[in-house]
Every structure is written in C-alpha cells, then in structure tokens.
Amino acid sequence: xDGIATTLRARAFSAEGLLVGALVALVVFFSIxxxxxxxxxxxxxIGRQTALVSIIAVGMTFVIVSGEFDLSVGSTLALAGVIxxxxxxxxxxxxxxxxxxxxxxxxxxxxxxxxxTTRLRIPSFLITLGSLSIARGIVMxxxxxxxxxxxxxxxxxxxxxxxxxxxxxxIVWTVVVILGGIIALHFTGFGRAVYAAxxxxxxxxxxxxxxxxxxxxxxxxAGFLAGLAGLVLSARAHAARPDVGAGLELDAITAVILGGxxxxxxxxxxxxxxxxxxxxxxxxxxxxxxxxxxxxQIIVKGLIIWLSVSMSRG
Amino acid sequence: MNASAAAVGSxxxxxxxxxxxxxxxxxxxxxxxxxxxxQAGEVHALLGQNGAGKSTLIxxxxxxxxxxxxxxxxxxxxxxxxxxxxxxxxxxxVVYQELSLVPSMTVADNLFLNREPRxxxxxxxxxxxxxxxxxxxxxxxxxxxxxxxxxxxxAYRQLTEIAKALLxxxxxxxxxxxxxxLSGGEEAILFKAVEEVTRRGVGVIxxxxxxxxxxxLAQRVTVLRDGQNAATFxxxxxxxxxxxxxxxxxxxxxxxxxxxxxxxxxxxPGPAVVQLTDVRNDRLKGLxxxxxxxxxxxxxxxxxxxxxxxxxxxxGLRRAGSGEYRLRGKPVVxxxxxxxxxxxxxxxPEDRHLQGLVLDHSIERNIAMPRLKQLxxxxxxxxxxxxxxxRDAVDDLSIKTPGIRVPVRGLSGGNQxxxxxxxxxxxxxxxxxxxxxxxxxxxxxxGQIYDLIRRAASQGSAVLVVSSDLGELAMLCDRVAIVVDxxxxxxxxxxxxxxxxxxxxxxxxxxx
Numbered sequence: 043x044d045g046i047a048t049t050l051r052a053r054a055f056s057a058e059g060l061l062v063g064a065l066v067a068l069v070v071f072f073s074i075x076x077x078x079x080x081x082x083x084x085x086x087x088i089g090r091q092t093a094l095v096s097i098i099a100v101g102m103t104f105v106i107v108s109g110e111f112d113l114s115v116g117s118t119l120a121l122a123g124v125i126x127x128x129x130x131x132x133x134x135x136x137x138x139x140x141x142x143x144x145x146x147x148x149x150x151x152x153x154x155x156x157x158x159t160t161r162l163r164i165p166s167f168l169i170t171l172g173s174l175s176i177a178r179g180i181v182m183x184x185x186x187x188x189x190x191x192x193x194x195x196x197x198x199x200x201x202x203x204x205x206x207x208x209x210x211x212x213i214v215w216t217v218v219v220i221l222g223g224i225i226a227l228h229f230t231g232f233g234r235a236v237y238a239a240x241x242x243x244x245x246x247x248x249x250x251x252x253x254x255x256x257x258x259x260x261x262x263x264a265g266f267l268a269g270l271a272g273l274v275l276s277a278r279a280h281a282a283r284p285d286v287g288a289g290l291e292l293d294a295i296t297a298v299i300l301g302g303x304x305x306x307x308x309x310x311x312x313x314x315x316x317x318x319x320x321x322x323x324x325x326x327x328x329x330x331x332x333x334x335x336x337x338x339q340i341i342v343k344g345l346i347i348w349l350s351v352s353m354s355r356g
Numbered sequence: 357m358n359a360s361a362a363a364v365g366s367x368x369x370x371x372x373x374x375x376x377x378x379x380x381x382x383x384x385x386x387x388x389x390x391x392x393x394x395q396a397g398e399v400h401a402l403l404g405q406n407g408a409g410k411s412t413l414i415x416x417x418x419x420x421x422x423x424x425x426x427x428x429x430x431x432x433x434x435x436x437x438x439x440x441x442x443x444x445x446x447x448x449x450v451v452y453q454e455l456s457l458v459p460s461m462t463v464a465d466n467l468f469l470n471r472e473p474r475x476x477x478x479x480x481x482x483x484x485x486x487x488x489x490x491x492x493x494x495x496x497x498x499x500x501x502x503x504x505x506x507x508x509x510x511a512y513r514q515l516t517e518i519a520k521a522l523l524x525x526x527x528x529x530x531x532x533x534x535x536x537x538l539s540g541g542e543e544a545i546l547f548k549a550v551e552e553v554t555r556r557g558v559g560v561i562x563x564x565x566x567x568x569x570x571x572x573l574a575q576r577v578t579v580l581r582d583g584q585n586a587a588t589f590x591x592x593x594x595x596x597x598x599x600x601x602x603x604x605x606x607x608x609x610x611x612x613x614x615x616x617x618x619x620x621x622x623x624x625p626g627p628a629v630v631q632l633t634d635v636r637n638d639r640l641k642g643l644x645x646x647x648x649x650x651x652x653x654x655x656x657x658x659x660x661x662x663x664x665x666x667x668x669x670x671x672g673l674r675r676a677g678s679g680e681y682r683l684r685g686k687p688v689v690x691x692x693x694x695x696x697x698x699x700x701x702x703x704x705p706e707d708r709h710l711q712g713l714v715l716d717h718s719i720e721r722n723i724a725m726p727r728l729k730q731l732x733x734x735x736x737x738x739x740x741x742x743x744x745x746x747r748d749a750v751d752d753l754s755i756k757t758p759g760i761r762v763p764v765r766g767l768s769g770g771n772q773x774x775x776x777x778x779x780x781x782x783x784x785x786x787x788x789x790x791x792x793x794x795x796x797x798x799x800x801x802x803g804q805i806y807d808l809i810r811r812a813a814s815q816g817s818a819v820l821v822v823s824s825d826l827g828e829l830a831m832l833c834d835r836v837a838i839v840v841d842x843x844x845x846x847x848x849x850x851x852x853x854x855x856x857x858x859x860x861x862x863x864x865x866x867x868x
Contacts (some may be wrong), residue, residue: 225736229736229737229739230732230735230736230737231728231729231731231732231735231736231737232735233737234721234724234725234728234737235728237714237717237721238714238717238721238725241714241715241716241717242710242713242714242715244710244711245710245711245712245713245714245725246714246725247673247692247693248671248673248693248703248705248711248712249693249697249725249726249779250693250694250696250697250698250725250726251694251725251726251728252692252694308714308716308717309716
C-alpha cells in the first residue's frame with residue numbers, strides 16, 4: 043500500500059519534472075537554432091504573446107480543478123473589450139469606466155455560465171458552448187462587425203503599451219494574476235474547496251463545502267479574467283475588434299492540461315498552467331523564428347499535446 | 357458431479373486446489389506457500405485482515421494476476437491459465453467488491469452482456485428479459501429484469517452482480533465480501549442463492565469480514581495471515597474466538613476485536629439533543645425519534661426502509677418536510693449539510709469512496725474538508741494547523757500510513773474509514789451520525805472503530821448508527837430502533853436485547 047502511494051507521488055513529481063524539462067529543452071533548442079530567440083526583445087515578445095493565454099488559463103485552472111469547463115472565454119474576451127470601448131465612447135472617456143465595464147461584463151458572463159450550469163444541472167461544457175456562440179453573436183450585433191476605436195491614452199498605458207518598473211504592462215498584469223491565482227488556489231480555504239468540489243463533489247457536499255457556490259465563483263473568475271485579457275488586447279490594438287479571441291479557449295485549456303490538471307477535476311496547479319502556457323508560447327514563437335511553415339506549427343502543437351498528455355497519464 | 361458427495365473430508369478430489377502458491381510485488385511478499393482447496397458443493401470461507409493476502413489469492417484464481425510459484429489444479433488436472441477468460445473457461449467466476457455493471461442498462465441487459473449474440477443471434481430484448489426473469493426467479497433473486505441498474509439501491513446492484521456471475525457454466529463461484537452492504541432481507545436472499553448453487557455441485561469461496569456468516573454458511577474456513585496459511589478449520593469444530601485469534605495472530609489475540617469494546621453504561625443519558633416529531637418527506641412517513649447526549653442509538657431495518665434517509669434528514673441533506681425537527685430543544689430548518697455542520701452534526705456516510713473521501717487527495721486534505729472555516733483566517737488557510745490536525749488524527753486513530761500527504765486511495769479499507777472518522781474528530785461533534793461504519797473494514801480496525809464510537813459517546817456526543825450487522829448494533833447501542841417503511845416501528849433498550857439472534861428475531865417480527 044505504501045508502495046503505491048510512493049509511486050503515485052514519484053509519478054506526480056516526475057510529471058512536473060518532465061514539464062519543466064520540456065520547457066528548458068525548448069528554450070535550449072531554440073536558443074541554438076535561432077540567434078534572435080534569446081534576445082531581450084524577443085523574450086518580451088514571448089511575454090506579451092503568452093500574457094493573454096496565461097491570464098485566461100489561470101481562470102481556466104480554477105474552472106477545471108473545480109470539475110467544470112469553460113469554452114466561452116474567447117468570446118467573453120471579445121465582448122468585454124467591445125463593451126469597455128463602447129462604455130468609454132458613450133459614457134465618459136475615463137480608463138476606469140472602460141476597465142469597470144469590461145471586467146464587469148466578463149464576470150457577468152462567467153456568473154451566468156455558473157448559475158445556468160449549476161441550476162439547470164447541464165454540464166458546463168454545453169452551457170459554455172452556448173455562451174461561446176451567444177457572446178460572439180452579441181459582439182457582432184452591437185459592433186455591426188466593425189472595430190470600436192479607442193482613443194484613451196491612459197487606457198493604453200495601463201493595459202497595453204505602458205511599462206511598470208521597466209516591464210511591459212501586459213506582463214505585469216500576467217504576473218499579478220498568476221501570483222493572485224497561486225495564493226487563491228493554494229493558500230486559501232476557498233482553494234481547498236475548489237479542489238474538493240472537483241475531486242469528489244458528493245464527498246465535498248457531505249463535508250459541508252458549498253460545492254455549487256465554489257463552482258459558480260470559479261466560472262465567474264474565469265469570465266472576469268477573460269474580461270481582463272480583453273482589456274489588454276484592445277489596449278494593445280487601440281481598438282476593440284469583434285473577431286478577436288476565437289480559439290483562445292483551446293489554447294488556455296491546452297495550457298491547463300499540459301500543466302498537469304485532470305480534466306475530471308480535483309487536480310492541477312497554477313504554476314503548472316503557467317509552464318504549460320509558456321511551452322505553447324515558446325513553441326509558437328520559436329517555430330516562427332526558425333522558419334517553420336505555419337501549418338506545420340499547428341501540427342506540432344497537436345503532437346505536443348498528445349505527447350505530454352500520454353506521458354503524464356502514464 | 358454428485359452433490360451429496362460434497363460432504364467435507366470426502367475422498368472426492370477437490371474441484372480446485374492450490375498448492376504452495378507464492379506471489380511478490382517488488383520486495384513485498386504478498387503470498388508465501390499458500391495452499392487451499394475447495395470441494396464440489398462446499399462453501400469454503402476465506403478470512404484474514406486487510407493485507408493478509410486474500411485479494412491476491414482471489415486475483416490469482418481469477419487469472420488477473422500471475423502467480424510466481426506453486427500449482428493450481430482444477431478437477432485434479434493442473435491448469436495454467438493467465439487471463440480472466442482462461443479462468444472463466446475453467447469454470448471459475450468471481451464477484452468482486454467493486455461492481456462491474458453498466459449503470460445505464462437494465463438488469464437483464466447486464467446479465468446477458470456480451471452473451472446475447474451467442475445465445476440469440478440477434479439481441480432480442482423480449483427474449484433477454486424473459487430469460488433473465490426466469491433465471492432470477494429460479495434463483496430467488498427479487499430483481500426486476502427491466503429495472504435500470506443505476507437506479508437500484510446498492511444492495512440490488514450487488515445482487516445483480518452475483519446473479520450475473522451465476523449465469524453460465526459456473527463450477528467455482530468466488531464471492532468477495534458479498535454482504536458488506538446487504539441487510540437482513542437481502543442477506544437471506546444471498547444465502548439462499550448460495551445454498552442453491554452449492555446444491556448443484558458448485559463450490560463457493562466466500563471472502564468475508566463478518567464472522568457470523570462463516571458459521572451460517574461455510575463448512576470450512578481458511579484463515580490467511582501475513583500472506584501465509586494461518587489455519588484451516590471445520591466450522592463445526594471452531595468458534596468465533598478461535599477464528600479471531602487465528603486472524604489477528606498471537607501478538608494481538610489478547611484483544612478479541614468485537615467484544616473488548618466497553619459495554620455502554622446503562623442509564624444517565626443527557627438531555628435530548630435531536631428530536632424529530634412526525635417528520636414526513638419523500639422517504640420518511642411520520643418519523644419520530646429522539647436522541648440524547650452520550651447515548652448510542654442504533655437504527656435497524658431492511659435496505660430501503662428509510663434508515664439512511666433518517667440520517668440524511670438529520671444532516672440537512674433532506675428537508676424535514678412537515679413535522680418538527682428540534683436541536684437542543686429549538687425548532688430548526690436545515691437547508692443543507694453546511695447548516696448541520698454548523699450545529700455540530702457530523703456524518704460518516706455509507707459509501708466512503710463516493711460520499712466520504714476524495715480518493716486522489718491526501719489524508720490532510722480530506723481531513724481538512726469539513727473544517728475549512730475554522731482553519732481559515734482572513735481567507736488564508738492555516739496549513740500548519742491543518743497538518744497538525746491531520747497528524748493528531750493519524751496518531752489518535754492509529755491510521756497506518758507513511759504520512760499525511762499520502763493519497764487516501766492507497767490506504768486499506770479500514771484505514772480509509774478511519775480517515776473519514778478523522779475528518780470529524782476535532783472538535784468532537786455534538787451529534788455523530790454513522791451509516792454502516794464498519795463495512796469492508798477488517799477485524800482489527802473494526803475494534804478500533806467501535807472504541808471510537810464508544811469514546812465519542814462517553815465524551816457527550818449523541819450517536820445515531822445505522823448498521824445491517826445486527827451483532828454490531830446489539831453490542832454497541834444503548835437503544836435500537838427498528839425502521840420499517842420510513843417509520844420507527846419499535847424501540848428496544850439494551851436490557852431488552854438478549855443477543856444478536858434475538859435482535860434478528862425482533863427485526864423480522866417488526867416487518868409483519
């Protein structure tokens with residue numbers, strides 16, 4: 043019996059070790075293959091590119107660990123960006139108004155996902171499949187499929203183009219979200235409840251854990267963070283475009299799963315997710331640098347998913 | 357095959373014989389030179405603590421594991437199958453504790469799963485149902501062939517599993533703790549079915565933790581201890597005491613598990629803590645029950661009588677509906693288990709895998725679950741306090757584990773159950789609800805769990821325990837209430853219950 047436990051632990055460690063090893067191997071490989079890869083400019087580039095996926099993936103980690111799923115984050119991101127831009131245009135040109143409107147929109151979509159999936163007892167996979175479509179449709183309807191231009195400079199500075207202590211703000215936001223995620227998932231009572239709710243919802247309920255509330259909060263958080271990603275993206279582009287974010291949910295889910303989370307819930311870490319998202323980002327960036335055909339890049343990404351998932355599941 | 361030749365000690369060759377079986381897992385020697393034989397028409401019980409090697413032996417017989425050494429012969433011929441289907445074609449059928457049914461299919465479909473084409477060409481539902489019905493009736497299984505397995509209570513799912521194992525040309529039936537979640541009525545059905553198959557010359561290997569059953573069913577009993585043969589008895593020449601000392605071994609035999617638990621002190625129960633008056637909901641039909649501090653009250657009755665639902669109602673998982681629910685004299689409405697826990701109520705549920713534990717999570721995480729609120733200050737979890745709490749539980753309940761970070765999945769049944777108790781240990785619950793607290797728990801751990809229950813009561817907890825093991829209730833309780841159809845049919849003080857057999861009789865009488 044002890045043997046089994048030790049093996050399980052050893053496997054968990056080796057899965058994490060494997061993940062870090064894969065990340066290091068990629069960095070080493072691309073550093074050798076491309077002289078540009080390890081320059082400050084390119085690293086910043088990778089940081090900016092992975093920022094969006096990382097922010098969304100942290101929310102997705104909570105959702106997946108709690109035993110749920112969120113396919114709608116890409117559309118939520120677009121909706122939040124558009125509402126944010128419209129709010130500034132129509133109400134007042136304050137960055138705070140735009141931020142508040144965007145974040146509230148994201149959280150509201152997440153809350154609605156949470157309430158619908160728990161009250162109607164329909165799998166969140168299906169509920170969020172619906173919201174993916176509905177949110178995207180609303181975006182196209184209210185923008186008439188045209189970008190909404192943003193002119194607020196402080197908005198650009200806070201979310202997209204500014205620097206804080208020399209670090210680009212998208213990367214700062216990512217770091218804040220990751221640290222916040224680590225604390226919330228690994229050091230709070232709520233985090234424990236998220237694990238329990240995903241690991242065995244019945245046992246959690248029998249132990250007095252408010253499983254429904256925990257799941258609703260996790261989905262709301264995922265929506266909120268998708269909203270933040272929407273602000274970052276539109277601040278960078280100086281406009282909220284209605285077509286952004288499509289497919290981003292799959293990148294986020296891939297990052298979480300690469301990071302060692304179980305699709306069935308109850309397992310996963312924020313650090314693992316970060317490494318997963320870095321692997322995806324570095325792979326994308328590095329393959330471009332060494333001139334690999336974009337079609338091949340997508341295939342490589344799929345192969346990486348197969349490989350990592352089969353290794354971590356033993 | 358002559359059924360009358362089944363008499364133990366007959367010169368007939370055994371239908372199965374194991375000689376000198378050994379098996380190691382890495383450095384762990386699970387079985388050493390174990391021998392065992394089974395006559396046609398015999399029920400041969402296989403006993404031993406968790407980890408004694410019973411499961412390994414059964415898995416070798418079932419073709420799931422390959423032995424390292426020794427010989428197996430069936431009908432006097434050496435056999436060397438290494439797969440479950442090889443075992444099956446040697447006429448060996450095993451019913452495991454974990455069920456192998458498809459929950460979304462009917463009983464009949466499950467029975468004939470993978471056998472339909474050979475029998476019928478095309479799976480014709482009508483015929484399957486009819487054959488299933490005939491088969492079930494013949495063997496005395498009270499099962500509706502059209503029922504969806506997933507909708508059935510656990511006991512009936514298990515009966516389906518046993519029925520499925522009996523189908524086809526079975527010579528050797530292995531039952532691994534078949535009664536662990538059956539109650540009086542279903543037990544009788546199972547025993548009848550076992551008698552029926554032995555009459556047809558089938559040999560039954562019967563793995564159990566319940567010693568009483570050994571004497572009701574088995575002609576012989578073999579005890580394994582630490583992977584070796586400890587003893588083989590004829591049941592008519594042995595006693596519970598000799599079985600227990602064989603199971604526990606010389607070191608522990610000073611502590612006969614079921615009887616050392618201090619008998620409850622009669623009289624002087626505290627004030628009423630729980631009072632249910634004429635409670636009615638979908639399963640309870642005018643239930644009245646009161647429970648006092650320091651008292652252990654047993655709920656006896658058939659599966660489906662509403663015993664578990666009483667606990668669920670007290671624990672806030674079911675609404676008390678019409679009727680009154682008072683805690684410490686004050687009427688309450690519990691909306692959820694969260695409310696119940698806030699009132700100091702704890703539940704050790706019936707199915708520890710499904711309801712009690714997150715199997716892939718560590719002991720520490722599991723034990724922290726019901727007390728996250730107390731362990732959290734300004735949102736931040738006090739990990740040290742939680743680890744301390746888990747370590748205290750491991751020490752206090754003597755949970756055998758290399759550490760508190762180990763996933764509970766790897767622990768034995770008894771140790772898993774102790775973790776469930778550990779969840780509620782600190783602070784001591786005012787009201788402790790226990791649903792089949794010793795199912796699938798070996799003799800040694802069982803004694804410790806009884807000690808825990810008595811200790812909780814002596815510290816002032818009001819304890820309500822549901823059990824299908826009437827010997828357990830007779831030994832443990834100050835009072836036993838018999839539940840029939842969502843009501844308390846009758847109640848007996850400890851003094852009025854003479855023995856387990858007497859309690860059996862009282863439960864039977866209450867049904868009428």
